[in-house]
Amino acid sequence: MRTCLKQECWRPYRREAAGSLLDAHRDWLGARAPEVNYSARILWQELRQQRGFAGSYVIVRRAVVPLRLEASVASLTQRRFETGPGEQAQCDWGQVTVRLGGVRTEIHVFVMTLGYSRRGFAMGFLRERMPDLLAAHEAAFAHFGGRCEFLLYDRMRTVVLGTSEGRARLNPTFASFAAHWGFTPRLCQPYRAQTKGKVESGVKYVKRNFVPGRQFRDLEDFNAQLAAWQIEVADVRDHGTTHQRPIDRFAEEAQALAPTAGHPSFLAAMVRERMVADDWLVSIEGNRYSVPFALIGKTVQVVRQGGSWVIRHRGCVVAEHPVLAGRAQLSVKPEHGPGAAARNVRQRHGNRPPQNTANVDVAREVEVRDLAIYERLFTTPMLEVAP
Numbered sequence: 001m002r003t004c005l006k007q008e009c010w011r012p013y014r015r016e017a018a019g020s021l022l023d024a025h026r027d028w029l030g031a032r033a034p035e036v037n038y039s040a041r042i043l044w045q046e047l048r049q050q051r052g053f054a055g056s057y058v059i060v061r062r063a064v065v066p067l068r069l070e071a072s073v074a075s076l077t078q079r080r081f082e083t084g085p086g087e088q089a090q091c092d093w094g095q096v097t098v099r100l101g102g103v104r105t106e107i108h109v110f111v112m113t114l115g116y117s118r119r120g121f122a123m124g125f126l127r128e129r130m131p132d133l134l135a136a137h138e139a140a141f142a143h144f145g146g147r148c149e150f151l152l153y154d155r156m157r158t159v160v161l162g163t164s165e166g167r168a169r170l171n172p173t174f175a176s177f178a179a180h181w182g183f184t185p186r187l188c189q190p191y192r193a194q195t196k197g198k199v200e201s202g203v204k205y206v207k208r209n210f211v212p213g214r215q216f217r218d219l220e221d222f223n224a225q226l227a228a229w230q231i232e233v234a235d236v237r238d239h240g241t242t243h244q245r246p247i248d249r250f251a252e253e254a255q256a257l258a259p260t261a262g263h264p265s266f267l268a269a270m271v272r273e274r275m276v277a278d279d280w281l282v283s284i285e286g287n288r289y290s291v292p293f294a295l296i297g298k299t300v301q302v303v304r305q306g307g308s309w310v311i312r313h314r315g316c317v318v319a320e321h322p323v324l325a326g327r328a329q330l331s332v333k334p335e336h337g338p339g340a341a342a343r344n345v346r347q348r349h350g351n352r353p354p355q356n357t358a359n360v361d362v363a364r365e366v367e368v369r370d371l372a373i374y375e376r377l378f379t380t381p382m383l384e385v386a387p
Contacts, residue, residue, distance in 0.1 A: 021055035022063050029063060034189075038068040083115035086256025088186075089148040090115065091137075093128050093156070094203035096211050100218050107222060110136035113202040114148065116256075117249035118239050120202045122210075122230060124222050126327070131285055133158045134177055134267045141181070144250075146257025151178075152186045152199075160187060173270075180266040182258060209233065272302040280336060284309055286327035290336040291319045 022029065025047060036042040040061040047053035047060065094109045107124040110133070114120070121140040125132040141147050153159045161169045168187055170178075178185050210229050216222040235247040242249060274282040280293040284302055291300060291311055301312045304323065311319040321331045 020059065020063075021053065022059060025051055025053060029060075030067065033064060033067045034071065038064055038071065040064040084256070085116045085253040086146075086148055086258070088115040088150045088152060089113060090152045090199035090202075092154065092199045092203055094207060096207055098211060098214070098216055098222065100216050100222065107219070108132070109203070109206055109226075110140075111199055111202045111206060112137070112140040112151075113199040114144070114246075114250070114253055115198060117246050117253040118198065118202075118242055119144070119246035119250040119253070120199075120205075120230065120234060122202070122206050122226055124219060124226060126219065128156075128158065130158050130171070130173055131267065133174070134270075137177070137181070138265055138267055141260040141263075144257060145254060145261060146259045147181060147183055148257065150184050150186050152188065154188045159185065177266050181260070181263070205234070268304045270303075274300055274302055276300060280338075281330075281332070282311065287324040287329040287331070289319065289321045289324075290332040292336050293338045 028051065029043065029047075032046070033043060036046075040057065043064060044053075044057045044060040047055075089112050091110070091112045094111060095106055096109060097104060097106050099105070100107075105126075108126065108128045109122055109124050112121045121143045123136050123139055125136065155168070157171070159171055159174050161171050163169065170185065174185070206226075210226060210233075214225060216225065235250075236245050238244065239246055272284065274284065276282055276291055276295045276298050278296055280296055281288040281290055282300060282302065289309060289311070291313075295313055295318065298313060300318065303310050303312070307323050309321050309323055310317060311321075319333070319336065321333075324331055
């Protein structure tokens with residue numbers, strides 16, 4: 001009280017800040033917290049195991065609260081990131097459930113949105129496997145007539161296998177695909193999917209504007225209607241952000257895209273390894289094709305050439321089939337089956353002239369008996385057996 005009375009002006013009481021066991025780990029905590037989605041439990045475990053922290057879980061939990069609050073405020077006040085023409089496109093999948101021929105089916109819709117013009121491309125698939133992803137990209141490049149320098153993705157398994165020493169490891173097949181087409185993949189930060197907000201909006205737009213009220217015979221009809229909708233509706237609407245039609249802004253962006261016309265298809269040239277099943281069939285993109293039965297259990301290499309699948313074993317072509325449309329189809333060649341060798345022998349010797357039987361003694365081959373012998377056998381009385 002005396003100290004307060006002696007002061008020339010009033011100053012509020014402040015308690016001296018006490019030291020904390022976390023002081024030596026503040027920088028690490030601020031960098032690591034976003035990577036584990038601000039989980040105080042995970043941070044406390046890592047501090048104890050990796051950094052020799054001796055404090056309680058409560059101390060860590062209290063320290064994480066302001067970090068989580070700061071991140072929430074930042075997400076609400078984030079600034080829109082704009083890119084120049086041809087600089088970046090964003091890619092993502094969306095799922096919709098529709099009726100294909102009366103059957104409820106989940107369709108996986110791939111969407112690529114150009115960052116500058118906001119012009120989009122969408123295409124439906126039954127799955128999200130690697131061949132589907134690559135086919136969707138090549139179809140998008142053909143639709144736009146070119147590609148951007150950078151393509152942005154979230155951490156889908158077909159693009160990223162995981163992280164090693166703090167760096168993302170790209171799926172080798174996808175990395176080869178990107179090198180083949182000459183673009184650079186970029187990834188969203190963990191737990192920051194909103195970084196690709198342009199394509200997120202594009203996926204929502206397809207779900208809300210294209211799907212409702214429509215009927216589809218099959219997947220081909222779904223994609224035909226989707227392609228028409230993109231030209232007639234999506235490309236010519238006034239975009240809510242740019243306040244321009246995407247097709248009008250695309251006229252400027254098209255000049256900045258890297259041209260892709262005439263570029264060889266990676267998907268067609270990609271070598272697929274397959275194990276030959278017990279039924280001497282290999283599965284390729286949902287259909288099955290036969291190979292010589294002697295290759296059962298062996299690994300073969302499949303390459304698409306034009307409209308055919310060419311199947312090789314140890315560098316030699318062992319089978320060739322036309323590419324089947326749709327799925328669950330079967331292409332079997334009779335010469336591949338286990339009975340082919342016997343059939344070939346019969347076909348080779350089927351026209352051989354009959355053997356000369358003029359000198360064969362039929363009497364020596366088959367004994368001819370009088371039928372009376374059999375009649376006497378049935379009329380002869382049976383002998384009685386003595387007791």
